[in-house]
Amino acid sequence: MAGSTTHQATAKDREARLVVAVDGPSGSGKSSVSREIARRLGAVYLDTGAMYRAVAWHCRSQGVLDDPEAVVAAVQNIDLALSVDPDVERVVVGTEDITEAIREPGISAVVSVVATNRAVRELLVARQRAEIDGHRRIVAEGRDITTVVAPDADARILLTASAEARTARRSAQLGGTVDATALAEQVSGRDARDSSVVDFMTPGEGVGLVDSTELDFPATIQAMLAEVDRQQAVNHPNHPNHPEGDRA
Numbered sequence: 001m002a003g004s005t006t007h008q009a010t011a012k013d014r015e016a017r018l019v020v021a022v023d024g025p026s027g028s029g030k031s032s033v034s035r036e037i038a039r040r041l042g043a044v045y046l047d048t049g050a051m052y053r054a055v056a057w058h059c060r061s062q063g064v065l066d067d068p069e070a071v072v073a074a075v076q077n078i079d080l081a082l083s084v085d086p087d088v089e090r091v092v093v094g095t096e097d098i099t100e101a102i103r104e105p106g107i108s109a110v111v112s113v114v115a116t117n118r119a120v121r122e123l124l125v126a127r128q129r130a131e132i133d134g135h136r137r138i139v140a141e142g143r144d145i146t147t148v149v150a151p152d153a154d155a156r157i158l159l160t161a162s163a164e165a166r167t168a169r170r171s172a173q174l175g176g177t178v179d180a181t182a183l184a185e186q187v188s189g190r191d192a193r194d195s196s197v198v199d200f201m202t203p204g205e206g207v208g209l210v211d212s213t214e215l216d217f218p219a220t221i222q223a224m225l226a227e228v229d230r231q232q233a234v235n236h237p238n239h240p241n242h243p244e245g246d247r248a
């Protein structure tokens with residue numbers, strides 16, 4: 001039951017090493033949900049989709065999007081700074097703040113070009129692992145975090161929602177500015193292209209599933225934190241939530 005476990009992290013709990021991996025398709029709400037669980041868990045937040053978007057923006061600005069080798073070279077040399085503070089959304093390439101630019105439909109339309117380039121993925125996966133290793137407590141979110149980037153995470157969750165719910169959420173996010181056909185392409189079309197290189201629609205072995213179709217935001221947060229606790233209890237016998245652990 002989503003509401004049956006309340007996460008009451010003690011000061012000591014909040015010092016322990018914790019890696020939470022979250023994957024899911026577009027519009028599943030995983031960015032805002034992951035950001036909020038990072039706050040609740042006293043962790044930093046890594047938005048790996050923002051890395052792919054920043055790379056797409058950079059390659060487009062260099063005019064190399066249609067040249068796979070030049071794309072790889074651009075990624076090798078990119079000077080990318082990404083905030084991992086869950087309260088600060090900031091993406092900078094060189095001296096240019098592209099926080100807003102990477103969310104534009106023009107970037108959403110081309111990001112799969114870089115996300116489906118295997119050499120680009122290898123470079124970004126290495127950066128993501130370094131970022132995870134560099135922080136004591138981190139929630140990392142994307143498409144291949146539970147399976148490729150951090151298969152040894154303390155908790156791994158696939159956050160899904162029905163296609164209808166995801167399209168409706170994306171529409172609300174964009175303030176009704178995108179017509180229905182373009183929206184369906186953004187949500188389902190992009191997922192179809194991206195899932196040709198990573199499967200983020202079915203949970204991998206040992207990955208927990210949270211379906212938010214019928215849940216509002218607070219209920220989704222509850223369900224996610226309950227799943228983090230459940231997996232920590234299973235993976236770490238000394239965790240306070242372990243069924244046979246010391247609860248004193």
Ligand code: DC
Binds near residue numbers: 053111112142144190
């Ligand atoms: O989550 P998002 O919409 O910001 O992701 C942007 C793109 O990056 C999307 O096309 C999927 C891709 N992506 C990926 O392939 N692997 C990740 N770990 C994160 C995102």
